[in-house]
Amino acid sequence: MSSRLINWFRFSSPATFYPLVGRLLPWVAASAVLLIGIGLYLSFFVAPTDYKQGEGYRIIFVHVPAAWMSMFIYLVMAFWSAMGLVFNTRLSAMMTQALAPTGAMFTFVALWTGAFWGKPMWGTWWVWDARLTSELILLFLYIGYIALTSAIEDTRRADRAGAILVLVGVVNIPIIYFSVEWWNTLHQGSTINFRKESSMTSTMLWTMLIMALGFWAYTIAAAFSRVRSIILERERNTSWAQELVAGEEVDKHG
Amino acid sequence: MFTVFAWVVKRDLMLAMRSRSDLFTALFFFVIVVSLFPLAIGPELETLRQIAPGVVWVAALLASMLVLERLFAADHADGSLEQMLLSPQPVSLLVLGKVLAHWLVTGVPLVVVAPLLGLQYDLDSEALGVLLLSLLLGTPSLSLIGAIGAGLTLGLRNGGVLVSLLVLPLYVPVLIFGAGAVEASVSGLGAQSHLYLLGAILVMALLLAPLGAAAALRVSAE
Amino acid sequence: MAEFFHMGGYALYVWGSFGVTALLMILEPILLHKRHQAAVRRVARIARMQRAEVRKS
Numbered sequence: 001m002s003s004r005l006i007n008w009f010r011f012s013s014p015a016t017f018y019p020l021v022g023r024l025l026p027w028v029a030a031s032a033v034l035l036i037g038i039g040l041y042l043s044f045f046v047a048p049t050d051y052k053q054g055e056g057y058r059i060i061f062v063h064v065p066a067a068w069m070s071m072f073i074y075l076v077m078a079f080w081s082a083m084g085l086v087f088n089t090r091l092s093a094m095m096t097q098a099l100a101p102t103g104a105m106f107t108f109v110a111l112w113t114g115a116f117w118g119k120p121m122w123g124t125w126w127v128w129d130a131r132l133t134s135e136l137i138l139l140f141l142y143i144g145y146i147a148l149t150s151a152i153e154d155t156r157r158a159d160r161a162g163a164i165l166v167l168v169g170v171v172n173i174p175i176i177y178f179s180v181e182w183w184n185t186l187h188q189g190s191t192i193n194f195r196k197e198s199s200m201t202s203t204m205l206w207t208m209l210i211m212a213l214g215f216w217a218y219t220i221a222a223a224f225s226r227v228r229s230i231i232l233e234r235e236r237n238t239s240w241a242q243e244l245v246a247g248e249e250v251d252k253h254g
Numbered sequence: 255m256f257t258v259f260a261w262v263v264k265r266d267l268m269l270a271m272r273s274r275s276d277l278f279t280a281l282f283f284f285v286i287v288v289s290l291f292p293l294a295i296g297p298e299l300e301t302l303r304q305i306a307p308g309v310v311w312v313a314a315l316l317a318s319m320l321v322l323e324r325l326f327a328a329d330h331a332d333g334s335l336e337q338m339l340l341s342p343q344p345v346s347l348l349v350l351g352k353v354l355a356h357w358l359v360t361g362v363p364l365v366v367v368a369p370l371l372g373l374q375y376d377l378d379s380e381a382l383g384v385l386l387l388s389l390l391l392g393t394p395s396l397s398l399i400g401a402i403g404a405g406l407t408l409g410l411r412n413g414g415v416l417v418s419l420l421v422l423p424l425y426v427p428v429l430i431f432g433a434g435a436v437e438a439s440v441s442g443l444g445a446q447s448h449l450y451l452l453g454a455i456l457v458m459a460l461l462l463a464p465l466g467a468a469a470a471l472r473v474s475a476e
Numbered sequence: 477m478a479e480f481f482h483m484g485g486y487a488l489y490v491w492g493s494f495g496v497t498a499l500l501m502i503l504e505p506i507l508l509h510k511r512h513q514a515a516v517r518r519v520a521r522i523a524r525m526q527r528a529e530v531r532k533s
Contacts, residue, residue, distance in 0.1 A: 029505075036501075044480075049484070054484045054485070054486060055483040055484035055485075055486045055490060056483070056484070056485075056486035056489055056490060058483070058486075058490055059489060059490060059493045059494075062493055062494060062497045063493065066497065101504075102504065105500055105501075105504060108500070109496070109497050109500060112493065112496055112497075113493040113496075113497065116488075116489045116490075116492045116493040117489065117493065119489060120486055120489050137423045137426055140419075140422070140423040141423050143419065144419045144420040144423065147416055147419050147420075148406060148407070148416060148419075148420060151407075151410050151411070151412070151416055152410065156476075157473055157474065157476065160473040161406045161470065161473050161474065164402070164406060164466060164469055164470050164473065165406060165420060167466075168402055168424070168466050169423075169424070171462065172423075172424050172427075175427050175455070175458075176423070176424075176426050176427055178427075179426060179427035179430045179431060179451075180426070180430065182430070182434075182451075183430045183434060218501060221505075222504060222505065222508060225505070225508040225509070225512060226508055226511070228512055228515075229508070229511045229512045229514075229515045232512070232515035232516060232518075232519055233515050233518070236515075236518055236519045236522055237522065241519050242519055242520075242522065242523035242526070245516055245519040245520045245523060246520070246523060
């Protein structure tokens, strides 16, 4: 048991994690391209036209996966933050920071595509619907995290302060969601209800799932790439980083 | 343990009394913001009555956020914060004491003045009572949640702007239930459930926020 | 083909959504690649400077 634990923590050292991630990165990136490619093909050429919303419903194939990702990524960040605070591993905070911008990007995409879907379906770009409002607040939480960690120069403090902020946010998200939902039902008159999406065929569901998998792979690839940059930026004065870079440069010239 | 708590509260209140200008910053800000809205929106009482809950609550939220930065700043500057962190007392208890003193100085005046401002908006007496009650239950939660943000941004260069960015999203539930309570009372729906929920948030904030703020302070003052 | 891009009258909305999403998901990897290259160059520069100092002493 204990030997397995030690084995696990071996990977949490930046010096071993950097090359490991470097080897995995091309495969993850390739599967992201492949999955999103298949997903796009399915969403435009295979998925049937919706009898109610016409071609306009195809926005669902980016909107829903992006909204899923925006929430998953925050949860993953909370997981890494808790790990970082409990086990005091430097790498967990680097992973949290590597994920945050991609999470913010997907949150923005979910809001943007939501607006572009809302306009033809409800006749307005923005509705103060419970889900849209919560998503907007989620975007603010991401921005707050990024602003805080980049405002603190001492990396150790930035790591731990960021972890606390993410955990505080994660405790609050259910409360925020509940309160927004409550607020929304009280103001029913001025808003439009999300009606049930017209019956989903299994091809639509598959397309959405494949797109979501593609977004997952994209997120992992982006986080891997960003964590490599963060590791190099932080460990620039260590001998392992310098030897490694020397090796990479030789590779390029050779 | 309680004596330490009382000591922190007393000490902070005395310090606040010495620099009285701080005491009025939040209050004046609140009064001015609330009084500006009719100028921008127009004097029709019907409209004013409708927007009153939202305006007063948003102004209270901004005012309490405005003074958050000061919560730990003075103690951080003169080194007494480090002493507190080193003391054998639980830090969260000391934080709770500081937040209580901060709320007494910056929050209570807002609560007291709010009904007067409500008169400007032609709220009836029942709505005024609910406004007072909702602020009484809500503003301590704002101070408690804000303490986490103040702890995280302690001593940072533009900490004041940053703290608002961190804290405002977390204020959303308090804003919704606080303004909602007054609005429900204005429209005759009854504010009870809103007030219960505000109370529930306050209990949760009392239990959890001091722990979070204490952790944040330990990280920031290290 | 034109019919495909017309999207049954929803062209603006469908392509507005997919277009911006695609733009962001292409832009982010490019920025990430640049950041990584900059980091590598910086480490290499520090390494060169340190080697030069070692030789001097």
